[in-house]
Amino acid sequence: MKKTISILFLIVLLLIVVSGYLLFFKNNINSTQQVKVQNKTEKAISSDKDKIKIFAVGDSLTAGYGLPENESYPKQLEKILQDKNYDLEVINMGISGETTAGLLERIYFINSQVNNQDKSIVLITIGGNDALRVTSIETIEKNIQNILKNLKEKIKKENIILFKIQAPANLGLAYKKRFDIMYEKIGTSEGVKVVDFVDPQVFLDSSLMLPDGIHPNKQGYKVLIDKYILSALLKIII
Numbered sequence: 513m514k515k516t517i518s519i520l521f522l523i524v525l526l527l528i529v530v531s532g533y534l535l536f537f538k539n540n541i542n543s544t545q546q547v548k549v550q551n552k553t554e555k556a557i558s559s560d561k562d563k564i565k566i567f568a569v570g571d572s573l574t575a576g577y578g579l580p581e582n583e584s585y586p587k588q589l590e591k592i593l594q595d596k597n598y599d600l601e602v603i604n605m606g607i608s609g610e611t612t613a614g615l616l617e618r619i620y621f622i623n624s625q626v627n628n629q630d631k632s633i634v635l636i637t638i639g640g641n642d643a644l645r646v647t648s649i650e651t652i653e654k655n656i657q658n659i660l661k662n663l664k665e666k667i668k669k670e671n672i673i674l675f676k677i678q679a680p681a682n683l684g685l686a687y688k689k690r691f692d693i694m695y696e697k698i699g700t701s702e703g704v705k706v707v708d709f710v711d712p713q714v715f716l717d718s719s720l721m722l723p724d725g726i727h728p729n730k731q732g733y734k735v736l737i738d739k740y741i742l743s744a745l746l747k748i749i750i
Contacts (some may be wrong), residue, residue, distance in 0.1 A: 574606025612655035
């Protein structure tokens with residue numbers, strides 16, 4: 513009888529020990545899993561914060577008028593950079609028909625999308641539609657300056673590129689001359705980089721343009737990226 517009680521006692525004691533060990537093991541696994549999930553979440557948040565975001569803003573030259581979205585210059589640029597193993601995103605914020613006044617009105621929204629001042633870059637193509645409306649050079653210049661001043665509240669001036677375009681010759685040589693030199697003048701006064709966007713190799717070659725003769729096609733944008741945009745951008749990223 514005493515032997516039976518002793519055996520039962522040992523069995524109960526063994527069950528208690530095993531149960532305690534299993535509980536400890538389970539808690540340890542849960543704790544490890546929680547740490548892994550937390551680390552993964554923190555890594556994802558950190559990765560998103562560290563990702564370079566390039567905001568391409570402007571008119572139809574940015575929006576990719578007449579082309580599928582993936583053939584616009586911002587999306588072609590994104591693919592080229594990602595193929596070079598850059599962890600980034602190029603956000604197309606171009607609107608066909610956009611003017612300097614229109615971009616100035618929505619610049620607050622662009623600023624609101626910036627979550628890392630050091631990792632955000634802005635590429636600007638604007639002014640073409642103003643020229644077609646023969647808007648005064650003084651008005652265009654003032655609008656672009658105010659756009660840049662607003663951007664510089666959230667983004668380093670070194671991370672802003674203003675693309676230089678040209679006015680059509682049929683607007684008169686006097687207007688065209690003042691318009692064409694305006695970008696360099698603004699770049700100097702605002703301390704931002706000015707890069708060519710219009711190139712005769714593209715705009716005078718019908719094989720690189722849409723039938724309207726105003727907007728580049730996929731191949732035309734690729735030439736502009738390779739010749740002007742990519743090298744200017746890599747100087748910022750690197």
